Amino acid sequence: MIDHVPDYLFVKDMQHRYLIANRTIAVDLGFADPSDLCGKTDADLQPVERARKLHDDELRILQTGKPMLDSEEHVQLSSGTRRWLSTSKLPLHNAAGEIIGIVGVSRDITKRKRSDILLEGQTRVLEMIARNDSVFDVLNSLVQVIEHQMEGVFCSVLLYDARTRQLHHGAAPSLPPAYVDAIDGVTIGASVGSCGTAAYHGMPVVVSDIANDPRWEGFQELAELHGLRSCWSNPILSHQGTVLGTFAMYTGRVASPGAAELELTHDAVRLAAIAIERKHAEDQINHLAHHDALTGLLNRTLLEERIDRAIGEARPERTCLSLVFLDLDNFKLVNDSLGHTAGDTVLSTVARRMQSCVGPGNTIVRIGGDEFVILLAGQADDPAANLEVLERIRAEISKPFMVDGHAFHITCSMGVATYPADGRSTETLLINADAAMYKAKEAGRDNFQFYTTEMNSRVHGRLNQIEELRTAISGGEFHLRYQPQIDLASGRMVSIEALVRWDHPVKGLISPADFIPLAESSGLIVPLGDWVLQEACRQNKSWQDAGLAPLTVCVNVSARQFSDRTWVCRVKHALDLSGLDAGCLELELTESLLMQNMDQAIATMNDLRELGVRFAIDDFGTGYSNLSALKSFPVARLKIDKCFISNLASDDSDLGIVAAIISLGQNLRMKVIAEGVETGEQLEILRRNGCDEVQGFHFSRPVAPDVIGSMLAGHHPVIRPLPRAG
Numbered sequence: 001m002i003d004h005v006p007d008y009l010f011v012k013d014m015q016h017r018y019l020i021a022n023r024t025i026a027v028d029l030g031f032a033d034p035s036d037l038c039g040k041t042d043a044d045l046q047p048v049e050r051a052r053k054l055h056d057d058e059l060r061i062l063q064t065g066k067p068m069l070d071s072e073e074h075v076q077l078s079s080g081t082r083r084w085l086s087t088s089k090l091p092l093h094n095a096a097g098e099i100i101g102i103v104g105v106s107r108d109i110t111k112r113k114r115s116d117i118l119l120e121g122q123t124r125v126l127e128m129i130a131r132n133d134s135v136f137d138v139l140n141s142l143v144q145v146i147e148h149q150m151e152g153v154f155c156s157v158l159l160y161d162a163r164t165r166q167l168h169h170g171a172a173p174s175l176p177p178a179y180v181d182a183i184d185g186v187t188i189g190a191s192v193g194s195c196g197t198a199a200y201h202g203m204p205v206v207v208s209d210i211a212n213d214p215r216w217e218g219f220q221e222l223a224e225l226h227g228l229r230s231c232w233s234n235p236i237l238s239h240q241g242t243v244l245g246t247f248a249m250y251t252g253r254v255a256s257p258g259a260a261e262l263e264l265t266h267d268a269v270r271l272a273a274i275a276i277e278r279k280h281a282e283d284q285i286n287h288l289a290h291h292d293a294l295t296g297l298l299n300r301t302l303l304e305e306r307i308d309r310a311i312g313e314a315r316p317e318r319t320c321l322s323l324v325f326l327d328l329d330n331f332k333l334v335n336d337s338l339g340h341t342a343g344d345t346v347l348s349t350v351a352r353r354m355q356s357c358v359g360p361g362n363t364i365v366r367i368g369g370d371e372f373v374i375l376l377a378g379q380a381d382d383p384a385a386n387l388e389v390l391e392r393i394r395a396e397i398s399k400p401f402m403v404d405g406h407a408f409h410i411t412c413s414m415g416v417a418t419y420p421a422d423g424r425s426t427e428t429l430l431i432n433a434d435a436a437m438y439k440a441k442e443a444g445r446d447n448f449q450f451y452t453t454e455m456n457s458r459v460h461g462r463l464n465q466i467e468e469l470r471t472a473i474s475g476g477e478f479h480l481r482y483q484p485q486i487d488l489a490s491g492r493m494v495s496i497e498a499l500v501r502w503d504h505p506v507k508g509l510i511s512p513a514d515f516i517p518l519a520e521s522s523g524l525i526v527p528l529g530d531w532v533l534q535e536a537c538r539q540n541k542s543w544q545d546a547g548l549a550p551l552t553v554c555v556n557v558s559a560r561q562f563s564d565r566t567w568v569c570r571v572k573h574a575l576d577l578s579g580l581d582a583g584c585l586e587l588e589l590t591e592s593l594l595m596q597n598m599d600q601a602i603a604t605m606n607d608l609r610e611l612g613v614r615f616a617i618d619d620f621g622t623g624y625s626n627l628s629a630l631k632s633f634p635v636a637r638l639k640i641d642k643c644f645i646s647n648l649a650s651d652d653s654d655l656g657i658v659a660a661i662i663s664l665g666q667n668l669r670m671k672v673i674a675e676g677v678e679t680g681e682q683l684e685i686l687r688r689n690g691c692d693e694v695q696g697f698h699f700s701r702p703v704a705p706d707v708i709g710s711m712l713a714g715h716h717p718v719i720r721p722l723p724r725a726g
């Protein structure tokens, strides 16, 4: 009866000799008949190490009388296959209670053990993915986990490159390296082995006998050489169904996968897909971090590194490098007249055209709006070799563009600085190429200029100015003037515009028109703008604390400030510092700033609106406005640019524009304010056309804070009584 039990059953005497054994243990130990085991010890049946362990365990039981329960071990049977056994051994007593031997039972727990190990392995692989370990390490571990489950099976993962349609080595720790190398880079096809075919069709491919399967034609000798006879491959698919790679199982014999293999493959493919998709996402993030999303060119993050590397590789006596600063001419006009989508099309076309002109060893970087840097390698004995490339770039860029059915053309200005003649460091080369580019602009645009030392003075002048500005910000050389804004219905000053002034210790008062552009191009507008914002809020709060009528203070914001990711926090900080109610702050944004990235602008404005901050569109009428988009912006006021006001009395078209802006603003429930009002006549026309508010020298120039305080207190007669209409 015991011969029908699937577990091992045996009894041994005090000398560890088998007295009784059932058929299961006998067969696994290589005997046809259980009686063949009788009288034998494990020393006769097992490898030395295992025999010693079994002996020691049993000796302990015989000496202590304590049983050994559920001891797990991984053993190799005489057939060569491996099994997990759970063994219990108990002391055998006679009627007198003396120990006379051992009773043992071993159960095959291979299935449960494998599934525990598989689960552990899968968890480990998932942990590696979550830890962001290298995809190759993850796939190697995965393959090992699967191989551990199946004897005589070697697994591989190949990664698919959709661009080249090739499969590349991913992981194959147990396959012969020479075989792995030979199939690395194979191009997929309708009949290219198991993996190439599986990737091509996006379907599993089971090849039970490589030697006789037409899909392996061309690879059969290779497989035979490495003892591979069957190969079952599954495509690894992304969650969108695209092929990411293949997972294959090889054996050295003619074989087809059973249910266990299919289940394991399913798990392996799922985990491999997660790991590979994760890598793709990482690659994409990396790509985005270093490339310009619009043109696909490198962005400025890698510029200096590339130039440094090129300088490091160049041999001054043999190689010259040319750094070209390229700026499109009048690109703003394209944006302003045709809109930003057209502008984007032009930029990406320009990028493509430039790429077609420079060879593969060269680098093009988009460093900002319409500015590019090109790094050209050349020979020192022929620095003019790059001239041809520059000519080609110029000619390509100036070819006509078609945007929305309109043909137009755009030109570019380029400045060239050459290593080592014009500078031996990245910084110097960039500055000098920039200076040469400015020279090209001055020379009438649509040309290129090579750097000359005379250009240095301009560069140094600019660097000095930037340094001076930086010192002025930290040294507190700025102050604010405020210009009243008057409500035409009540004749009262309802708001004031904060306008910054620079008290230069040597040059005296400098107009913002002279330093704001430099502050913007150097990035110093961010700290300067913070100071203006904080000071304007502080001053407004101090008037209120002094019991004066509440006013709105309007602060100009540059694109550079507004696009800063921390801008909302900066505004909040200024409000918190001063304690000013957000409703008493208005930010003036220009039309072109808003149109640069409408969605982003609306989101930022909405965040600030939630705090209570209001917005005005400054210089309205001078930029490109997508009028239908205007209503999407949370804007309280439209500010008509002063260029339409100066000739209001004499120019009918200006009058028409002003009337149209007033009507548009009011239809959109915005207040309309006219700036630059210098005469009573202009005021009267504005009033007749229903303008809500006015600002200009006719009422007051920008004045010091104490003057505004006096005006608020009613002591100061600066605001003239408004003449009545009619």
Ligand SMILES: Nc1nc2c(ncn2[C@@H]2O[C@H](COP(=O)(O)O[C@H]3[C@@H](O)[C@H](n4cnc5c(=O)[nH]c(N)nc54)O[C@@H]3COP(=O)(O)O)[C@@H](O)[C@H]2O)c(=O)[nH]1
Pocket (backbone or CB within 6 Å): 483, 497, 498, 499, 500, 511, 512, 513, 516, 529, 532, 556, 557, 558, 618, 619, 642, 675, 676, 677, 678, 695, 696, 697, 698, 702
């Ligand atoms: N980003 C920031 N820009 C600022 C800041 N402070 C000023 N500016 C910008 O600088 C430009 C020049 O400003 P400013 O010299 O102060 O000129 C302002 C007024 O003085 C002037 N104005 C006002 N009324 C009249 C008038 O009747 N006639 C006339 N000829 N000029 C007048 O207009 C300027 C205000 O313009 P705007 O901002 O468009 O309302 C200017 O572009 C400022 O914006 C700053 O802190 N940050």
